[in-house]
Amino acid sequence: MTGKSNNQANQTNRTDQTNRTDQTNRTDQTNQCIEGSSPCNSKTGFPMNAKIIDVKDEAANNKRTLFFDKSFENASPGHFCMVWIRGVDEIPLGCSYTNGVTFQVVGPATQALFQLKVGDSVGLRGPLGNPFTLPEKGERVLIVSGGIGAAPLAPLAEKSKDIGASVTTVLGARSESDLIFEERFAETGDVILTTDDGSKGKKGFVTDVLNGLDLTKFDKIYVCGPELMLKFVMKILIDKQAVSKTEFSMERYFKCGIGVCGSCCMDTLGVRVCKDGPVFKAETLTDSEFGKYHRDASGKRVHY
Ligand SMILES: Cc1cc2nc3c(=O)[nH]c(=O)nc-3n(C[C@H](O)[C@H](O)[C@H](O)COP(=O)(O)OP(=O)(O)OC[C@H]3O[C@@H](n4cnc5c(N)ncnc54)[C@H](O)[C@@H]3O)c2cc1C
Numbered sequence: 198m199t200g201k202s203n204n205q206a207n208q209t210n211r212t213d214q215t216n217r218t219d220q221t222n223r224t225d226q227t228n229q230c231i232e233g234s235s236p237c238n239s240k241t242g243f244p245m246n247a248k249i250i251d252v253k254d255e256a257a258n259n260k261r262t263l264f265f266d267k268s269f270e271n272a273s274p275g276h277f278c279m280v281w282i283r284g285v286d287e288i289p290l291g292c293s294y295t296n297g298v299t300f301q302v303v304g305p306a307t308q309a310l311f312q313l314k315v316g317d318s319v320g321l322r323g324p325l326g327n328p329f330t331l332p333e334k335g336e337r338v339l340i341v342s343g344g345i346g347a348a349p350l351a352p353l354a355e356k357s358k359d360i361g362a363s364v365t366t367v368l369g370a371r372s373e374s375d376l377i378f379e380e381r382f383a384e385t386g387d388v389i390l391t392t393d394d395g396s397k398g399k400k401g402f403v404t405d406v407l408n409g410l411d412l413t414k415f416d417k418i419y420v421c422g423p424e425l426m427l428k429f430v431m432k433i434l435i436d437k438q439a440v441s442k443t444e445f446s447m448e449r450y451f452k453c454g455i456g457v458c459g460s461c462c463m464d465t466l467g468v469r470v471c472k473d474g475p476v477f478k479a480e481t482l483t484d485s486e487f488g489k490y491h492r493d494a495s496g497k498r499v500h501y
C-alpha cells in the first residue's frame with residue numbers, strides 16, 4: 198500500500214472494529230445488499246453516484262473491498278461494473294457483492310480507489326456483461342481461482358451452494374498475504390489452497406492441483422485468474438477432455454464497457470469481452486488470441 202494517511206488508517210480501523218461484524222451479519226452468504234443500500238441498475242447510462250459505506254481490507258497485500266450505498270440487485274455472479282474514480286479513470290471491476298467490489302492495487306486508478314474512505318463516492322455503471330451459467334441442484338462444481346480472480350468467483354460459490362450444488366474450490370495466490378475470501382469459499386464446501394511460495398496450503402500452482410484431480414467427477418468448472426494461469430488450465434482441460442463443461446471469466450482492456458468502442462475485441466472471434474463476456478465457454482476460446490496476446494489502451498498487441 199502506498200501513502201495511507203493517519204486519518205485513512207484510523208478510518209480503516211474504525212470501520213474494521215465497528216462495521217465489520219455488522220457487515221458480516223447484514224450480508225448473507227451470497228449476494229444480498231446490506232441494509233440501507235438502494236438499487237443501482239445503471240446498465241448503459243450515466244454512472245450512478247455511490248457512496249462508500251464500509252471498507253474492508255481483504256489481505257495484507259493491498260487488496261480491499263468497498264461497500265456502497267447502491268446495490269446491483271439483479272447482479273448474477275460474473276457480472277462486472279464500471280467504477281469511475283473521479284479525476285482519475287473509469288475501470289472494470291467484478292461484483293464481489295451486489296453492493297461491493299474487491300480490488301488489488303496495480304496502478305493509478307486502483308491506487309486512487311485505495312485512498313478512498315467511508316463517505317467518499319464513486320460513479321458506478323452496471324451490472325454489465327454476461328455472468329456465469331449457474332449450476333443446477335445436485336451438480337458438482339469445481340471453482341478454480343487465481344489471485345484477485347476470487348472476486349467474481351466467491352459469489353458464484355455462494356450462489357451454487359444456495360442452489361444445492363456441491364462446491365469444491367481450488368484457491369491459489371502468490372503467497373498467503375495475497376489470498377482472499379478463504380472463509381467465504383470454505384463456507385460453501387471443500388477448499389484446496391495453493392500458494393506459489395508455499396506460505397499457505399500446497400506449494401505450487403492451481404494447475405498442479407488440477408493435474409491431480411479427476412475432472413470427470415465435476416459437472417461444471419469455473420475459472421478466473423491471470424490469463425497465463427487460464428492458458429495452462431486450458432491445456433489441462435484439453436488433456437482431460439473437460440473443456441466443454443468449463444467457463445472462463447476473461448479480461449481485456451475496457452473503455453466503454455457496453456460493447457460500443459471495440460477496445461476489448463478478441464481476434465479472431467470478433468467478440469467483445471465486455472458485452473459478449475466477460476464469461477465465455479472455454480470451448481469458444483480455443484481458436485483465438487486467448488493465451489497468446491491481448492491489447493493495451495492504444496490497441497497495440499501485448500504478447501504473453
Ligand atoms: C471484466 C473485468 C473484471 C475485472 N475485475 C477486477 C476485480 O474484481 N478486481 C481487480 O482488482 N481487478 C479487476 N479487473 C482488472 C482491473 O480493471 C485493473 O486492474 C484496473 O483497471 C487497473 O487500473 P490501474 O489504473 O490501477 O492500473 P494501470 O497501471 O492503468 O493498469 C495495470 C493493468 O491493469 C489492466 N487495466 C488497466 N486499465 C484497464 C481497463 N480499463 N480495463 C481492463 N484492464 C485494465 C491492464 O492489464 C494494465 O496493464 C477486471 C478487469 C476486467 C476486464
Ligand code: FES
Nearest residue numbers: 452454458459471
Ligand atoms: S470496452 Fe468498449 S466494446 Fe468493450
